[in-house]
Every structure is written in C-alpha cells, then in structure tokens.
Amino acid sequence: MPELPEVETIKMGLEKYLVGHRVEKIEVRLKKILSGGEEHLVGGKIIAVRRFAKVLCLDFDNGYSALMHLKMTGQPIYRGPNLKTPTHLSEKIVGGLPGIHTHVVFHLDRGGNFYFNDFRRFGWIKVVKTQELKGDVFVGKLGPEPLRDLTEEMFEQIVSKTKKSIKVLLMDQTKIGGVGNIYANDALFLAGIHPKRAANSLDQNETLNLFKSIEKVLKDGIKYGGASEHAYVTSEGLEGRYQEHFLVYDRAGLPCPNDCGEKIQKTNLGGRGTYFCPKCQK
C-alpha cells in the first residue's frame, strides 16, 4: 500500500510528466471517487505536483488543486509522450489501462493521458481551491512528516504524550504524517522496539533510535522506488523494489534478519498485520 516513499516516487514521476500540461477533458467513470467538481480543472494547466504525507496534490494555474489519496490500491498512471518505456506495464495493473478499474481519466494536451485506477475503490480525488488546501478535513489534520518537518524534539513530545501502542501511534496520520504499515513494522524492528510497547514507555534513547530508524527505512523506500508487494506501481506503471528489502514486513516464519536464530512472528495490532522478531524487539 502506498506510503510516504511510494507516494513520493509517484510524485517525482508526475512532476516530470504532468507539469506544464493543460487538461482538455476529464472523464469521471465512477462518481464516488471524485468530489468537488471536475469542471474546475478543465482547461487548467498543471503548474506543480506536491505531496502531503500520503496525499498527492496537483496544482492548477486557475487557483484549483486536485488532492488524491491512493489508500491501498490507487494507481495514478501517466501514458503518453516522454515515457521511456511506453509499452511496458506491470501486471499489478489489473483490468488493463484504461480498463474496468480506471475510474478517472485526465485527457491532456499533446496526447497524454493521466489515469486513476483503483480496484478496491477506496481512493479518492478531491477538487479544492489551492488557497483552501490546509482547511481540507484530511490534509488539514496531518501531523508533521519525517524527512520534512518532524524534528527529534517534536517526535519525543508526540511519543511521550500517549500510552497507545507505539506502532498504532506511528501510523496515526494526525500525529505523524506518511508512515504506514510497511515502514512502521520495519522501523520498529530496526530500532529493536516491540510494536506493542506503550509509546510513553520508551526512554529517550529508544525514542531517538526509533526516530532515526523511521528516517532510514523511509529513505531506503524512496531509494528503491517504493514497495510493490500489492498494487503499488510508479506513475510509469512499473514496480518498485523495496519489497526485496523488507526487514520484517510480510516475512512471518522467515528467519530474523539479525540472524538471531528466531523466526519473524505475525500478530494483529489495531486491525493491522504486525511483524516482529520476538528476540530482537523488546
């Protein structure tokens, strides 16, 4: 599922392909996906692509923006001029492109198309005035982001203020922006902290260690172009490679990467699959 590194990878691609292009027509095939009125975007030129935690944002020259949340299976894909491998597409794009799971199509000038695919239909696109972005019910409530504005001091504050389990806290978008299940699991492993620990039970050393571990796994995620273990593909429709570097995520029953002799265990926390090494994570 697309988290900060995946959305950042997509963002960099879309920046390359969409900026400077005008939207000639928008096809909304599934109404519930797009709210706020696609008509505001038609005729507008895309002047910037931004990312707020896991949310993508296309800014138009007419004062409107399109916010996009991919949830688990959203796939924003560009097809058209400038692509190095225009014919190649990942098998993770189920139903073809455009296909049965293509819910919104942005027709661009110069023959490009921007597709929003989502076979689970949880993702959304919201059209808002650029000036009112921060008032959006989702974007406005996002917490500070690692690798951007989350400092060690802020992290210590956030962690010390709750007895919620540390993993659930890491994934709470209103507290910390951008971290999802994959990177929360791997960061906790790297820091040697058990996912069920109460956040406020971490000492200063553990908190600092976790802060650095989060930055490390997110940077690795970006370095490898994101994790394509489920539906994630880049804006070119290609796969990332972080799944080849998972530490504990999705590795139940496999040996601990520290070679401690234990096997990775899977449990459930906050309704999410949670992976950890019972020996290395205290």
Added chain:
DNA sequence: CTAGGATCCTGTCAGC
C-alpha cells in the same frame, strides 16, 4: 483517553 470492531471493496487464496 484508549481499545476494539464494523465499514467500505474486490482480488487472492485456502478449503472442499
């Protein structure tokens, strides 16, 4: 305040 369950959806996979 916190924990846990239900909800939205459909591809995938285990079990028969």
Added chain:
DNA sequence: TGCTGACAGGATCCTA
C-alpha cells in the same frame, strides 16, 4: 476444475 467464504487494509465512525 470450480465454487464459496474468509481475509486484507487506510481511514473513519461507533461502541464499550
């Protein structure tokens, strides 16, 4: 082989 049912998961909402 083919069908059925359980399951996963980001975020929200509801109940305990």
